[in-house]
Amino acid sequence: MGVNVQTVSPFTSVTIAAFPLFSDLTPMSAASADRYAVIGNPISHSKSPAIHAAFAQATGQAMTYTTLEGPLGQFAAAVDAFRQQGGRGLNVTIPFKLDACAYATDLAESARAAGAANALKFEGDRCYAENFDGVGLVRDITHNLGQAIAGRRVLLLGAGGASRGAILPLLAQGPDRLLVANRTADKAAALVQEFIDRGASASVLAGGGFDALGQDRFDVIINATAASLSNLGLPLPSSVWSADGLAYDMVYGKGLTPFLRTAQQAGVQRLADGVGMLVEQAAEAFVWWRGVRPNTRPVIDQMTVPLN
């Protein structure tokens, strides 16, 4: 079946051809550059083309990176068509992250544990799948924001896909405690049990409802719920916050969310939204595809919306 894969619009598709620095080398045309894209539906507002264009330019990689609007229910056909046109890799976003897992021939542990993939790489007839969201989150917290997770008490709010993808990378840092708290307590308990069944330590990882938080205090509190998207806060006891800790909201570009505002009012000095996570997961995919690590700082700075 022929599926016509097109970029959404010339205004949202960014095509870049980064040339070698020395002009006596033959410049590569966009036609000979390696092709990448982000596939989703809707996709026109994706920031990924701009991020990857900046990375490619800074590292001198000859590649194009565009948006692909995948027809609903036809993910596999759209990806097949992209591969036939020479596509080398894809980022995957809503609503196709589960389809990407099903499509891949080789799942990385990150994608298997998350049950979702956000990056694909094509080599011959193989399709490798990764999920870089969690590792991007951890790199932003530890590397960019300078907040250690090792030996610290971490509270992860929410029990959906965003939370699921963060659990293994957070555990890999060796926290003293990782508590997953969710509005629907059973969902957090079930999610945590899955990881314990696969070997996570029950003395480190636990899950429950917000009311189970009691008087516990946490060094790092991460909001992985969808509450901020609706401009809603969370019913957290005031005892959870640490003034010298970090409050991190995975949403980005929304300024001070109700969650971050509550943290600020409780005296938490370090507040962050998810812009760094977005850029870091993109950087992980870029390294995976191109073998070169881009400097994320200028891109994060450019995309940051002030929190106040």
Ligand code: ATR
């Ligand atoms: P995602 O894949 O982005 O994580 P999801 O799977 O729909 O999205 O999960 C959304 C998460 O946000 C869930 O943990 C949800 O809590 P429930 O399991 O109780 O539904 C949480 N969430 C959404 N809106 C919320 C709100 N207003 N207050 C608290 N939690 C909320």
